[in-house]
Amino acid sequence: MTFSRRHLIRAAAIAATAGPLIRTGRAKAVDTADVVVIGAGLSGLNTAWILTEAGFDVVVVEGSSRIGGRAWTATDSETAPDLGASQVGPSYARVLDVIGRLGLPMVGEDRPILPFTYHIGGQAVLAKDWADHPANKTVGAERKIAPVALSGGLIAKFNPLKELDDWLRPEFANNDISVSQLLENNGVSKAARDLVSLTTEMNNTSVLGLMHDGVRGAFEAKFAPAQSEQIGGALVTKSTDAKTADGAPVEAWPKNFVGGASILPMVMSKQLKRPVMMNKLVAAIHMDDGGVDMRCLDGTSIRAKFVVSAVPFSLLRLMEITPSLDRVHFQAINEMGYTDTARAWCTVKEPFWQQDGLNPSVYSDSALRMFWVHDNHSGKKDAPTKGPFKATFVLTWGAADRIAQMDPARASAFLLSELERLRPASKGQVKVDRFHSWGQQSLQRGCRHSYKPGQITAFANDMIKPWQRLHFAGEHTRRLDYGMESALESGERVANEIMERA
Structure with missing residues (x-):
């Protein structure tokens, strides 16, 4: 095959973002396979x-x-946090089946978030005081919704979807609009919209996709009611002492992997007959009537009957694909949005909130946005809770994009200084163990996909269809599920597509 000038430009773009992973070399002997998965x-x-x-x-x-993509346990950090995928819900049928087949140990997630103090407009407001506090400028029924739950609560209120696939149905296309437009159309106050904007992209994300997340979350809750809640766009554990009818503790959900989520892809990879070929950055995919030639930047070439892209569109768009994509696939691959999430995992030496009299966790209109303090269960009745505690700075959407411009050390220092500004008693009590931004990862370029307004209607239904011998997997191609379950859902769909064609 020949390489065009456009191909060389795209290859250079991949190389520029991949840094030390690139080792250019001469063309090597062509390997062969039935299917190559990227x-x-x-x-x-x-x-x-x-x-x-x-x-x-x-x-x-x-x-x-x-190995693992966004299933990444930072074992090189003191607290070994899961930087991405971590939770397995009770309705994650495929994931639970794989866990059972591989014999992987699980543990109930136990990291409920302690109550919030809302730092809004220069004032610190306890959660119990929010509804009637002068800092609360929202109106009517909005006043009773805590800021941390406002985005999810309002979107749920106006969500017409009932079934898991409703978001793909044409009769709901009128909801393929921005969050801002939905809230304005339904008379939500400007003050409430301003609070929503702290943790939600208002103008460049289709609310229809967020509505699907809500329906899927409600479906999940049917399997384990009252054990988790949405906080700032994330599913977190609630502290619960629920019992069954015979007095036994209710099984804890969601669950985490013993040793971290990285264990799942690592053990899955061991089930393959061929070892995963590492450090292979794909530069070009060339399809013809007889098969596919896939070429890596280091000169590795593989000839196969089919190729599967299981990487984000934000990376696939850098690869040369011939014959040229049709309109729908070109638009989806090159225009789908990706959003970042940045977090900093921390240890709290001693509970500084006992000194300042405020609630431990923070939700704010400052640059740090959210600081979650997790219950360490050390408190006893009529006795003060002792440290240390675990905590997490959580930034999403625009706030995450901005802090991703800093290197980890500078970002960590900035977050600590912002927390000290809001909560002076925290000075010297919080240590950042690990900062991570998915937007800084050159082979991810974001935490997850995010349809822009109008894009679900434009290409969501058709973009998952194969383009000649190229098939598409990944969470961004999900239909009914989310999280790890959607990743396995997409892989199952693509495997069935290829088996039907072979």
Whole structure:
């Protein structure tokens, strides 16, 4: 195959973002396989595993030196946090099946968030005082909704979706609009909209996608009611002492992997006949009537019958694909939005909130946005709670994009200084163990996909269809599920597509 000038430009773009992973070299002998899968995250590995069990010769190539994609346990950090995927819900049928097959140990998540103080407009307001506090400028029924729950609560109020696939149905296309437009159309006050904007992208995200998240969350809650809640766009554990009818403790959900979520993709990769080819950055995919030629920047070439892209569109758009994509696939791959989430995992030496008299956790209109303090269960009746505690700075959307411009050390120092400004008693009591921004990861370029207004109507239904011999997997191609379950859902769908064609 020949390489065009456009191909060389795209290859240079990949190389520029991948840094030390790139080692250019001469062309190597061409490997062959039935299927080549690009990306060793959960979706790519599930595709490869299913096809391997069906008798296909499958090779997986991974651009980094790590298996797992957004399932990444930072074992090099003191608290070994899961930087991305971590939770397994009770309705995650595929994930639970894989866990059972692989014999992976699980533990109930136990990190409920302690009550919030709202730092809004220069005032600190306890959660119990918010509804009637002068700092609360919202109106009517809005006043009773806590700021941390306002975005999810208002979107849920105006959500017409009932079924898991309603978001893809044309009769709901009128909701493929911005969050701002939805709230304005329904008479939500400017003060409430301003609070929502602290943790939600208002103008450049389709609310229809967020509505689907809400419906999927409600579906999840049917399996384990009252054990989790949405806080600032994330699902977190609630502290509960619920019992069954016979007095036994209710099984704890969601669950986490013993040793961290990285164990799942690592063990999945061991089920493949071929080892994952690491540090292989794909530069070009060329399809013809007989198959696919896939070329990596280091000269590795693989000839296969089919190719599966299990990487984000934000990375796939840098690869040369021939023949040229049709309109729908070109638009989806090149225009779909991606949003960042930045977090800093911390240890709190001693409970500074006992000194300042405020609630431990923070939700604010400052640059730090949210600081979650997790219950360490050390308190006893009529006795003060002791440290240390775990805590997490959480920034989403625009706030995450802005702090991602800083290196980890500077970002950590900035977050601590902002917390000290709001809560002087915290000075010297909080230590950042790990800062992580998905937007800073060159092979991810964001925490997750985010449809822009109008994009669900424009291409969500058709973008998952194969383009000639190229198939598409990944959470961004999800239909009914979310989280890790959606990654396995997409891998299963693609494996079935290929088996039907072979």
